[in-house]
Amino acid sequence: MSFNSSFKKDIIIFVLLLLITTMMFVFGWYFDISKPHAGIGWADQTMYANVTERFLSGHLPSSSQFHYSIGYSLLGFLGGLITPNDPFLLVCYGFFVSSIIFCYFGSKNIIGSWWSLLFIALLLGWDGVTRTFNYSSELFFIPWNNQVMYFSFAYFFWQFSNRSKPSYTSIIFGAIIVGITFLCREESIIFLAPLYFGWLFISKVRWIFILASIPIIGLIYLPQIIMKADVLGSISDSGRAKSYSATLEQYLNLSKLNQNFSEVIVGNENTVRRKSLLQSSPWLALSIGGIVLLLASKAIDIRMKLYVLVSLWLLIFYLSGINMSAHKLQYHCLRYISPSFIVLNFSSVFFVRKIIFFLKGKKI
Numbered sequence: 201m202s203f204n205s206s207f208k209k210d211i212i213i214f215v216l217l218l219l220i221t222t223m224m225f226v227f228g229w230y231f232d233i234s235k236p237h238a239g240i241g242w243a244d245q246t247m248y249a250n251v252t253e254r255f256l257s258g259h260l261p262s263s264s265q266f267h268y269s270i271g272y273s274l275l276g277f278l279g280g281l282i283t284p285n286d287p288f289l290l291v292c293y294g295f296f297v298s299s300i301i302f303c304y305f306g307s308k309n310i311i312g313s314w315w316s317l318l319f320i321a322l323l324l325g326w327d328g329v330t331r332t333f334n335y336s337s338e339l340f341f342i343p344w345n346n347q348v349m350y351f352s353f354a355y356f357f358w359q360f361s362n363r364s365k366p367s368y369t370s371i372i373f374g375a376i377i378v379g380i381t382f383l384c385r386e387e388s389i390i391f392l393a394p395l396y397f398g399w400l401f402i403s404k405v406r407w408i409f410i411l412a413s414i415p416i417i418g419l420i421y422l423p424q425i426i427m428k429a430d431v432l433g434s435i436s437d438s439g440r441a442k443s444y445s446a447t448l449e450q451y452l453n454l455s456k457l458n459q460n461f462s463e464v465i466v467g468n469e470n471t472v473r474r475k476s477l478l479q480s481s482p483w484l485a486l487s488i489g490g491i492v493l494l495l496a497s498k499a500i501d502i503r504m505k506l507y508v509l510v511s512l513w514l515l516i517f518y519l520s521g522i523n524m525s526a527h528k529l530q531y532h533c534l535r536y537i538s539p540s541f542i543v544l545n546f547s548s549v550f551f552v553r554k555i556i557f558f559l560k561g562k563k564i
Contacts (some may be wrong), residue, residue, distance in 0.1 A: 209313060210305075217304060217320065221297045224326065228341030229289065234331035238288055239342030244268065248343050252276035252287050263431055266439025270424055271383030272345035288343040295347040296340035299354035300324065306358035307546060310504070315553050322483065322545040333532040334480035336541040346535040348384040349391075352377050353511065353539035356395055357546075360503040366403050374399070375413035379420025386424075390517070391539075395510045402503050451521035460519045463526035464533065474529035477537075483548050490547025493554055511543040 230237070239245030251261045251273035261270055272291075280287030303323060307316035323336060330338045339347055355377055359370055366374075378396050381388045400410050425435045438444050467476045478485055494500050494508050518524055518536040525533070 210308075213304065213313065213317070214301065217300055218297060220324065221300050222293075224324065224337065225293050225296055225340065227328070228326075228330055228338070229292070232328065232330050232341060234329045235342055238286060242342070244345070245343050248273050248276060248288070248345070252280055256280050256284065256287070260427055260431055263439075266428065266432060266437075268345065268439075269384055269386050270427055271380065271385075272343070272348065274383070274423065275348075275380075276343070292340050292343060292347065295351045296337075299340075299347075299351045302351075302354040302358040303542060303546075306354075306361040307549075309358075309361035310500070311550060311553055315549055319546055319549045322481075322549070323541070325481065332474060332480075333529075333534055334475055336534075336538045339535055339538050344532075344535050345384045346538055348381045349388050350539045350542075352381045352388070352392060353395075353542055356399065357507060357542055360399065360501070360507045363501050366399070366405065368409065371400065371405065371409055371413060372416065375416040376420060378413075379417040382417060382421050383424055391510055391514045394513075395507065398506045398510075399503055402506065451517055453520050456522070456524075457516065457520035460521075460524040464519065464524050464529060472527055472530040474526075476526075476529070477534060481545075484544050486548040486551045487544040490549070490551030490554075491543070494547055494550060508543050508547070511540045515540040 236242070238249070240249055247265060247268060251265050251268075251270060254261055254265070255273060255277040261273070275291045276287040279290045283289050300320060300323060304316050304320050307319045311319075325335045326337045327334055330341045332338075336350070339350060355374070359366060359374065374396055378389075378392045381392055396413075397410065400413070428435045428437060428439070432439060436444070438447065440447070442450075463476065465477045467479055491508060491512070495505055515537050523533055523536055
């Protein structure tokens with residue numbers, strides 16, 4: 201295939217994905233009656249909106265409004281400058297479209313265009329009812345700050361699929377993304393730090409650029425520090441009833457990991473009328489074989505293997521904590537592990553592709 205024909209195909213698919221995601225978003229945002237518009241009335245969304253309104257009126261959040269990091273509401277503030285009556289409209293739409301496009305082009309670098317379209321189709325799976333949160337696409341049809349981490353993992357999926365040395369632009373943009381995600385969800389740093397700095401180290405980026413990325417991340421996180429010091433009186437205050445250390449102690453519990461994996465991933469007694477992950481997306485059972493093949497394959501770059509391991513680390517961390525259970529499926533707890541859905545869906549497609557190629561006697 202010539203360069204021109206390949207480029208034209210990429211443009212056609214890009215436009216197609218843009219149209220599909222836009223249509224899905226418009227329906228999910230405006231016409232899906234399973235949830236209130238922009239989620240106002242639900243716990244997280246109401247607080248996001250209230251903090252955003254304070255920013256738009258020139259005020260800092262109150263002390264009780266630091267229950268969530270202020271980063272996502274700051275993004276709402278920026279969106280509100282353009283669409284003041286619907287401040288999270290452009291935020292959610294932008295994260296949705298860009299995440300899907302990053303995932304497509306990242307997958308294309310490894311398994312080609314047509315298999316990548318299957319991968320994207322799985323990511324875009326939706327039953328039209330956002331309230332159930334059966335599929336990751338529903339994450340973007342109402343405001344959730346987990347969107348930012350999903351977007352971050354989509355960006356690094358694209359970057360890690362490229363075997364070439366990262367450009368200075370991609371390094372800087374990556375640092376900015378890490379900083380924004382850290383500002384929106386503070387625990388994200390325990391996933392994004394090994395992902396980002398591991399990427400730079402493996403790619404043998406000069407130390408001066410690695411060190412320069414740290415102040416970029418810190419500068420973006422600075423508003424959280426300044427506002428905490430002003431409103432809460434201490435930058436070490438978590439803004440919640442529990443301290444950071446007390447919250448961390450509620451994770452990495454082996455018994456919770458076993459129970460939550462059984463209830464949230466495999467299945468539940470259906471007492472809350474919400475499906476587990478494998479009940480709504482049974483093809484993800486194939487991801488076990490796909491992950492093994494990705495980690496074992498010599499054809500897969502070590503950076504992508506790092507991506508797989510960090511995605512698994514995120515999955516294990518949340519599943520071993522207090523926010524994942526059959527009961528909490530009704531409160532959309534699957535959103536916490538949604539960034540790992542990228543690698544789970546991709547590895548499922550990778551596994552099927554590998555088996556088909558093996559049966560046909562082709563090399564992968």
